[in-house]
């Protein structure tokens with residue numbers, strides 16, 4: 342005898358309830374996995390602090406040599422330097438001690454400025470490498486560091502240069 346519609350519906354409800362339990366469990370497992378990955382990244386950044394930074398290994402952002410005459414520091418019409426010094430690609434590859442973050446907020450004016458990848462990686466390899474940075478809202482450079490004027494735009498509240 343074929344099953345009644347009531348019985349078929351009851352079976353479907355049981356299967357849906359079971360699927361919901363699996364989904365809840367999967368969500369929990371994904372959340373736990375996320376916490377472990379966050380911890381792994383933090384441990385990796387911490388371990389990299391043991392690798393000393395060689396600040397003498399410098400290039401400009403495009404990998405070209407830093408000019409002997411320091412002509413790269415001349416300001417363009419928008420207030421930016423003609424070029425910026427970064428740690429060399431090899432030095433950056435030795436290990437980050439902070440996450441790579443591309444954007445920061447100027448605390449004073451609220452403008453978000455996004456920098457090139459090589460500058461962002463230089464901050465990540467050596468957070469105290471720079472004494473100041475550029476705000477595209479103000480069109481000028483201001484200090485970074487604990488007493489500086491910039492905060493990473495990642496919700497961490499962490500000051501740029503710390």
Ligand SMILES: [Zn+2]
Pocket residue numbers: 447449450451452476477478479480
């Ligand atoms: Zn500004």
